[in-house]
Every structure is written in C-alpha cells, then in structure tokens.
Amino acid sequence: MKIIFNAHAVEINKSTDGYLAEVGERRYRIEVLSVDKTSGRMDLKISAVGAPALEALVQSAYVSADGAKRWVTINGQTSLLTKTSGAKQRSRQENAGGLTAPMPGQVRGVAVSVGEAVKKGQTLLTLEAMKMEIRIQAAYDGKVKSIHVAPGQTVEREQNLIELEV
Amino acid sequence: MFTKILIANRGEIAIRIMRACKELGVRTVAVYSDADQNALHVEFADEAVHLGASAPKASYLNVDKLIQAALQTKADAIHPGYGFLSENAAFAAAVESANLKFIGPSADSIRAMGDKAESKILMKKAGVPTVPGFEGLEAEAEFKKAAQEIGYPVLIKASAGGGGKGMRVVNQASELKEALDSASYEALNAFGDQRLLIEKYIAEAHHIEIQVFGDEHGNLIHLFERECSVQRRHQKIIEETPSVLLTPELRAQIGAAAVTAAKTVNYYNAGTIEFIFDAHTAQYYFLEMNTRLQVEHPVTELVAGIDLVQWQIKIAAGEKFPFAQADFRQRGHAIECRVYAEDSANGFLPSTGKLLQYIEPRGLGVRVDSGFAKGKEVTHFYDPLLAKLIVSAENRAAAIQKMQNALKEFIVHGVTTNLDFMQTVIAHADFRDGKATTNWVENVLLAKESEPALEHILAAALAELTLVNASAVRSESKNETDPYSPWKTPNGFRN
Numbered sequence: 139m140k141i142i143f144n145a146h147a148v149e150i151n152k153s154t155d156g157y158l159a160e161v162g163e164r165r166y167r168i169e170v171l172s173v174d175k176t177s178g179r180m181d182l183k184i185s186a187v188g189a190p191a192l193e194a195l196v197q198s199a200y201v202s203a204d205g206a207k208r209w210v211t212i213n214g215q216t217s218l219l220t221k222t223s224g225a226k227q228r229s230r231q232e233n234a235g236g237l238t239a240p241m242p243g244q245v246r247g248v249a250v251s252v253g254e255a256v257k258k259g260q261t262l263l264t265l266e267a268m269k270m271e272i273r274i275q276a277a278y279d280g281k282v283k284s285i286h287v288a289p290g291q292t293v294e295r296e297q298n299l300i301e302l303e304v
Numbered sequence: 305m306f307t308k309i310l311i312a313n314r315g316e317i318a319i320r321i322m323r324a325c326k327e328l329g330v331r332t333v334a335v336y337s338d339a340d341q342n343a344l345h346v347e348f349a350d351e352a353v354h355l356g357a358s359a360p361k362a363s364y365l366n367v368d369k370l371i372q373a374a375l376q377t378k379a380d381a382i383h384p385g386y387g388f389l390s391e392n393a394a395f396a397a398a399v400e401s402a403n404l405k406f407i408g409p410s411a412d413s414i415r416a417m418g419d420k421a422e423s424k425i426l427m428k429k430a431g432v433p434t435v436p437g438f439e440g441l442e443a444e445a446e447f448k449k450a451a452q453e454i455g456y457p458v459l460i461k462a463s464a465g466g467g468g469k470g471m472r473v474v475n476q477a478s479e480l481k482e483a484l485d486s487a488s489y490e491a492l493n494a495f496g497d498q499r500l501l502i503e504k505y506i507a508e509a510h511h512i513e514i515q516v517f518g519d520e521h522g523n524l525i526h527l528f529e530r531e532c533s534v535q536r537r538h539q540k541i542i543e544e545t546p547s548v549l550l551t552p553e554l555r556a557q558i559g560a561a562a563v564t565a566a567k568t569v570n571y572y573n574a575g576t577i578e579f580i581f582d583a584h585t586a587q588y589y590f591l592e593m594n595t596r597l598q599v600e601h602p603v604t605e606l607v608a609g610i611d612l613v614q615w616q617i618k619i620a621a622g623e624k625f626p627f628a629q630a631d632f633r634q635r636g637h638a639i640e641c642r643v644y645a646e647d648s649a650n651g652f653l654p655s656t657g658k659l660l661q662y663i664e665p666r667g668l669g670v671r672v673d674s675g676f677a678k679g680k681e682v683t684h685f686y687d688p689l690l691a692k693l694i695v696s697a698e699n700r701a702a703a704i705q706k707m708q709n710a711l712k713e714f715i716v717h718g719v720t721t722n723l724d725f726m727q728t729v730i731a732h733a734d735f736r737d738g739k740a741t742t743n744w745v746e747n748v749l750l751a752k753e754s755e756p757a758l759e760h761i762l763a764a765a766l767a768e769l770t771l772v773n774a775s776a777v778r779s780e781s782k783n784e785t786d787p788y789s790p791w792k793t794p795n796g797f798r799n
Binding site: 139141143146148150152158159161162163164166168173175177178180181184197199200201202203204208209210211212213214215216217218219221240241242243246264266268269270271278288 | 431482486489490493526537583650653655656657658660661663668684685686687690696711713714715716717718720721722724756757758759760761762763764765766768769770771772
C-alpha cells in the first residue's frame with residue numbers, strides 16, 4: 139500500500155520474511171521482531187535491499203497516532219509526521235497575508251486597526267500563553283486588511299488572527 | 305509534626321512535596337483549577353480541593369481560596385512549592401494569621417529578599433558584591449537616564465520577580481519603552497507587582513547559586529553550589545553540581561558569602577542565593593535570593609545526601625537542624641534536565657496537547673520528578689515543565705553519559721518536547737568543557753528544524769500495518785485544532 143508522510147511517499151507491503159518498503163528509487167527490507175501495542179513500540183531491523191540483512195541493527199521505534207499525526211521516536215530522536223493523501227496541501231504560501239497563532243493562548247492586545255499601514259517587524263498583536271508573551275509581527279510592509287480576534291479572546295493554534303495586504 | 309499539609313501548587317513539585325509528606329506520615333491536600341481537575345497531583349493527594357477557573361489568578365494565586373481550602377480540610381500547614389505564591393510575603397503572613405504554618409521562611413525574610421531592589425541594597429550594606437544598577441525608578445524617563453548612565457545593554461527585571469519572568473535585555477534606547485511595558489505587565493501577572501529595576505547586563509555570565517538551609521533556632525549552613533548556566537529565555541534548562549568552574553577556595557568563599565547574605569535577613573528553611581559568575585575574572589555578584597525551594601533542588605539532594613523537602617517540613621514543625629557545615633561534603637556529580645513541552649527548533653514556543661505516550665527512563669542513579677503521565681493534558685495556562693530528569697554518578701563524565709542515555713530512553717508523544725535538544729546540549733563540547741554561559745543556547749546552539757530521518761518514515765509506514773489499528777487512525781484528534789483540516793471534511797480523502 140502507498141502511504142505519504144509529509145512529502146515522502148512510501149510503498150510498503152508484506153513480504154515472505156517481513157515487509158518490503160520503497161522510498162523513491164530505494165528499497166528496504168524490514169524485519170519486525172516484536173510489536174507492543176500498549177507502548178507503541180516495534181523492534182525492527184531495517185536493511186537496504188541488496189545489503190546483507192544480518193548487518194542491520196535492531197532498532198526500537200515508538201509510534202503514536204493522533205488523527206493524521208504520527209509521533210515517531212527512534213534512539214531518542216522524535217519526529218512529528220503528518221499522513222497526507224498526496225493531494226495538494228493547503229500551503230503556508232496560499233495564506234501568505236494571514237498571520238496565525240503559533241500556539242494556543244489568549245489575545246492580550248491588538249496594537250493596530252483595519253486599514254492601518256504597518257511596517258515590517260511591527261508588533262500587530264500580542265498573545266499570552268503559559269505565562270509567556272508572544273508578539274505577532276508584520277512579515278512585510280503593508281496594510282491591515284482584517285482583524286479576526288479581540289483582546290481577551292482565547293485562540294487555538296493556527297487560528298487566523300489578522301490579515302495583511304501589500 | 306503536622307498531621308495534614310495543603311500543597312498550594314501543581315505539577316511535579318506538588319507530587320514531590322506529597323511524597324515527602326507521605327514518608328513523614330503526614331496527610332496531603334491538593335488544590336486544583338478547572339484545567340487541572342484530572343491532573344496527576346490531584347490523584348496523588350489524600351484529598352483535593354477545587355479552587356476555581358484555570359487562570360492562575362482565579363486559582364493557584366488566589367490567597368483567600370487557598371487559606372479557606374486549608375481551614376476547610378483542617379490542614380495545619382501550607383507548603384507553597386516554587387512559583388505562584390511561594391515568594392509572596394503577604395501570602396506567608398496571611399497563612400500565619402490564619403493560625404496555619406507556612407512551610408518556608410518568615411514573611412519578613414521573604415519581603416526583604418523577595419524584592420530585588422531592597423535585597424540589593426541590603427547586600428551592598430552587608431558587603432556582598434552586587435551588579436551595578438539602579439533600584440526604585442518609576443517613570444520611563446528615569447529608566448532612560450539610568451540606562452544611559454549604566455551603558456547599554458541593560459537588563460530590566462521585575463523587582464518582585466524570579467524565574468526570568470518580567471525580565472528583558474535592552475540593547476538600545478529605542479527598545480526600552482516596549483521592554484518596560486511588557487516586563488511590567490508580565491511582572492504584574494506573574495507576581496502581582498509591576499515594579500522594575502535596571503542593571504548592567506553581563507553578557508558572558510555563568511549562573512552559580514548556593515543552597516542554604518537553616519532552622520528556626522539560629523542554625524544556618526550552605527549545601528554547596530549548583531551551576532545553572534544553560535538557559536533559554538533567562539530560564540534554566542540544565543543544572544548541575546558541583547560546578548567545574550569553582551576551586552575549593554572559591555567554593556568556600558561564595559558559600560560563606562551566601563551564608564552572610566541569608567543571615568542578614570534572619571533566614572530559616574530552604575533558600576538559594578544566586579550569583580552571576582564571570583569565569584574570566586572569577587568575580588561573583590549577588591543576583592537575588594530565592595526564598596523558597598528551587599526547581600533544581602534534586603541535584604543538591606543527590607550530591608549532599610539530604611532530603612531537602614522532608615527537612616523543610618521538619619524545620620517548619622519546630623525541629624532543630626542537627627547538622628553542622630562540616631557534616632556535609634559533595635559526593636559524586638548530579639545533573640538535572642528540565643523536560644519542557646516546547647519546540648526548541650521554533651523559538652522554544654510552548655507546545656500543548658494530550659500526552660499520547662509517556663515512558664520515563666529508569667536505572668541506577670536515574671530520578672524522574674514528574675507531573676504528568678500518559679493520557680494527561682498539557683494546557684496553555686501554566687509553565688510548560690513536564691518533568692525533571694535527574695541523574696547522579698561518580699563523576700561528571702559518567703553523569704553526562706548517564707544523562708545522554710536517559711534522555712534517549714524518555715519517550716513523550718503528543719506534545720513537542722526539548723528531549724532531543726537537550727541531547728545536543730549534553731553532547732556539545734562547550735557543555736563538556738564548562739564553557740556554557742547564560743546566553744550560550746541563544747547564541748551558539750539555536751536548534752534548526754530538520755527533515756525526518758528515513759527510518760522514522762519507514763517506522764511510521766510500518767506502524768500503519770502493524771500498530772495503528774483502524775480505530776486509532778480514524779478517531780478524531782483532540783489535538784487537531786485546524787478547522788480547515790481536510791481530515792475533518794465529511795468527504796475527506798483519507799483512505
């Protein structure tokens with residue numbers, strides 16, 4: 139079956155002695171030594187097809203799923219992957235004029251109003267979360283097109299806060 | 305001894321204190337906010353009292369509700385932990401006037417030392433070296449004049465502050481106003497007091513602090529140093545003892561200065577004198593006194609061989625501290641890493657969500673003081689500290705190796721943590737050589753976002769076939785907050 143994480147497509151299928159995975163031109167043999175659903179742990183031996191399988195080290199991979207998100211930890215390194223359909227993703231560029239909340243929190247203050255001209259680096263509004271203050275700043279010179287939040291309002295991560303236009 | 309103690313805190317420190325209480329046969333009362341009703345510290349206590357809404361002002365900073373909770377549960381003492389009301393003299397006084405015992409120093413000591421401006425003046429008088437600067441200013445113009453006199457860069461600090469809150473480095477006059485505004489707001493919010501002080505910003509500084517401990521009968525000693533130079537946003541992330549920078553002579557000198565400082569305010573219970581240390585000149589300057597238990601107290605416990613929290617409780621109950629300075633020596637080496645829910649590659653922004661997986665490291669010399677478990681929620685209302693990982697070993701090299709392994713064993717999914725980042729810090733030559741100064745992380749070690757390794761992608765793909773069963777994949781995510789996510793549309797193209 140074909141699975142896509144971020145921009146990486148993996149074709150993975152069961153084989154006689156484990157699994158066979160293809161990433162681009164490269165092919166890998168994966169031997170699964172154990173799977174523990176409680177801890178999300180799999181003990182794996184990954185080897186490139188063609189290389190002697192015996193030389194592959196056993197690695198413990200911890201995987202958790204949350205919606206489309208996959209958290210993976212191997213040897214102390216953790217990645218957050220997003221399983222996608224392969225269709226064109228809503229990119230940040232499409233939303234270039236919009237500024238979104240980098241984290242959940244509360245809007246402390248809005249420093250500008252609609253129609254106001256702003257300079258690159260100017261603080262547009264401030265958020266507060268975990269007792270930390272975060273300034274949302276203009277990425278370029280422009281004009282405030284719309285403001286979607288008000289002081290005191292609680293916002294979610296990636297919620298649209300304010301839109302600029304050149 | 306007390307029969308019941310109310311712990312006016314949350315997270316790992318509340319649990320740490322409850323453990324000490326249980327070991328002493330004292331019953332425990334937890335307090336909690338709306339956001340914390342399923343928190344681990346609530347489960348851990350013998351009983352629990354709901355304080356109010358999630359915002360700290362409505363809950364963990366609400367003096368009346370805390371005292372009412374203690375009286376209602378017939379507790380005879382309150383332990384404040386660190387942060388929140390731990391260094392609030394009015395709270396300590398209010399606790400005592402309700403005929404409850406405050407487990408900590410006297411309200412007078414807190415008042416004298418908790419105020420950075422007043423304490424600086426006191427220390428100057430007592431002959432303890434301090435950083436050049438000004439206290440007691442109010443108007444922006446006064447700060448501007450002071451900054452010019454001191455010379456930029458300057459540091460703005462909350463008079464009532466601690467833990468880097470309400471603190472700003474100002475590099476030039478044009479940044480001053482916004483720094484004053486945001487620092488005073490942050491100070492007001494965190495400590496209920498918006499006064500600020502200004503001093504010379506010492507750029508190449510190490511942070512060395514001395515643990516002091518005294519009883520209410522006039523005995524007071526120090527329990528050596530902790531080096532806490534690895535910081536981000538002026539907040540410590542790694543602490544250790546002993547410091548590689550101190551010679552035995554220097555250690556004795558700073559230790560004696562700390563004891564002098566504490567005795568100046570008739571201090572008792574656990575406290576910490578923080579110093580700025582310039583490694584080039586071996587000069588040390590009094591920074592502030594933290595009139596409470598420190599986050600990083602475990603490294604001292606491991607190297608000095610004492611349970612600080614148990615002794616805090618025993619001292620507060622009137623016991624004499626039976627040890628003299630000569631009874632203590634440093635044995636081995638201990639390091640603490642603060643495990644934060646934050647994205648090191650993205651400005652150390654806090655990360656929130658439900659913990660999908662949480663597996664702590666184990667082994668000889670490995671201690672985890674944790675406030676969380678699998679399934680618990682990390683919210684945006686409080687500090688992003690998940691747990692403290694503390695290791696101790698025969699020497700520093702062995703402790704570093706042990707920490708490196710323990711960090712790798714620590715599995716946290718659901719929020720982004722600094723576990724990966726701390727491995728980079730611990731393995732860095734500057735850290736090994738003791739060269740990390742307080743701005744080292746921001747200047748040298750800024751983490752970059754990296755592409756996921758191939759094996760991570762392969763493991764995730766494999767998990768689709770072996771681990772992630774249909775229900776797990778299809779369950780709607782509580783963490784998914786993007787309303788435009790294609791995963792939420794009814795005709796979504798998820799296969």
